[in-house]
Amino acid sequence: MRRGCEEASDGCHGKFRGFGYRMTLARQSILDVLSRTSKHLSAEEIYHEVYKTHPTSGLATVYRTVELLVQIGLVNKFDFGDNRARYELEIGSEHKAHHHHLVCMNCRRVIDYTDFIEEEVELLSKTEKGLSKKYNFQIKKHIIQFYGLCDKCQ
Amino acid sequence: MRRGCEEASDGCHGKFRGFGYRMTLARQSILDVLSRTSKHLSAEEIYHEVYKTHPTSGLATVYRTVELLVQIGLVNKFDFGDNRARYELEIGSEHKAHHHHLVCMNCRRVIDYTDFIEEEVELLSKTEKGLSKKYNFQIKKHIIQFYGLCDKCQ
DNA sequence: TTAGTAGTGATAATCATTATCAATAAGGAG
DNA sequence: CTCCTTATTGATAATGATTATCACTACTAA
Structure with missing residues (x-):
């Protein structure tokens, strides 16, 4: 469904x-x-x-x-x-779960990945807490992107 | 100098x-x-x-x-x-050391932070290794940004 | 039904970025 | 130092994504 x-x-x-x-x-x-x-x-x-x-x-x-x-x-x-x-x-x-992106700097292909997301999000939320306090900044979203070359473009 | x-x-x-x-x-x-x-x-x-x-x-x-x-x-x-x-x-x-960014969604002010960078970079490099292998993707750079509201805009 | 207003399509306007092209200047050879 | 080749430049036109405008349509509440 x-x-x-x-x-x-x-x-x-x-x-x-x-x-x-x-x-x-x-x-x-x-x-x-x-x-x-x-x-x-x-x-x-x-x-x-x-x-x-x-x-x-x-x-x-x-x-x-x-x-x-x-x-x-x-x-x-x-x-x-x-x-x-x-x-x-x-x-x-x-189709979507929380994910981050791999962006090919050459062909601009974008790969969604969910691997390691747990650890990433865990660290991010720790970081968010610290930053919120230090800078009195209310965090709503984060973006993590890796840039590089995909298999076809290396 | x-x-x-x-x-x-x-x-x-x-x-x-x-x-x-x-x-x-x-x-x-x-x-x-x-x-x-x-x-x-x-x-x-x-x-x-x-x-x-x-x-x-x-x-x-x-x-x-x-x-x-x-x-x-x-x-x-x-x-x-x-x-x-x-x-x-x-x-x-x-002026610059490796840092990430806090971006205010309202006034568009950008704060550079270096706090927690060590842990972030450490996790990132672990993630990078895993992603590189799994997707055969050669990673060159990463971007981490937090979006939210700065102290003045809350 | 009707008044009030949110939403829409068409299109003009805006604005960041890119392409064009003749003129200029960097860097090597002599 | 001078000349030559060619990368680089300034001015400006062109491009292309996004936004604004405006008359018209369609909800919604009374």
Whole structure:
């Protein structure tokens, strides 16, 4: 059974309403696209995917929606160095668990890894505590990325 | 005594020549700016700084040089979510030691921290080894950033 | 039904970055 | 030191991702 935001009746809809936003067809289809893929899509790629089932949606709406989703915390925005923002569902989709990224500096391929995540997150949370106190900084998210060369590009 | 790339006679010059590049006044003044600051400057900010001592240098040259420096590995390029790339010297300047970043999601202020770096780097290098083997991925760099709210923005 | 307002599509505007190209200057050979 | 080759540069046009605008549509609550 697929999990994600396909059925707008679940958590996503509620989250939208909670923030005073409406759940619309456009937003739903964007969430669908994001929950169906395991890739890190750019706004334009999302637009093209959405087009297949909802061809009246415009690119501007994709930008607006995706930015909204980032604000709400349902979506994460990344920069992998290819001059465009890339988006992925925070969690909850069938494809995604908490992970970090390996980015190939040559072909720009991005690999999600979950190995060592436990230890990483454990250390991070310790670090977060220390930093929060020292800098009085309230930490919400972290990003860990490794840059290098993938097997094909070495 | 200042250390950095101010005197083009040192390592930077050599590194340039080694890659077949020339050390020019423009490049030198850009390195000077980067080695003198503790901030994370954008290309335009670098341009304005360079202007003070070398007003004939253009913005395009800053972009070109800074990109070159990133290729050579003398400079790191970051995205802190404010829609422009930011640059800082890898190491070797008086101001910089290996550090990670705290980024305020509200005011976009960036704090460098060196606390816990030892443990972080230690874990990272362990993780790197594992990932390298599993994905046959040759890791060159890592980025760790925490996002949240700084003291003033909470 | 209706008023009020959030959301949308189309498209123009913005702005960081890149490409172009003629002019200039670095560095080696003589 | 001078000349030659070619990397580098400045000015500026072009590109391309993202954002703003605006008239129109569609919810929602009363």
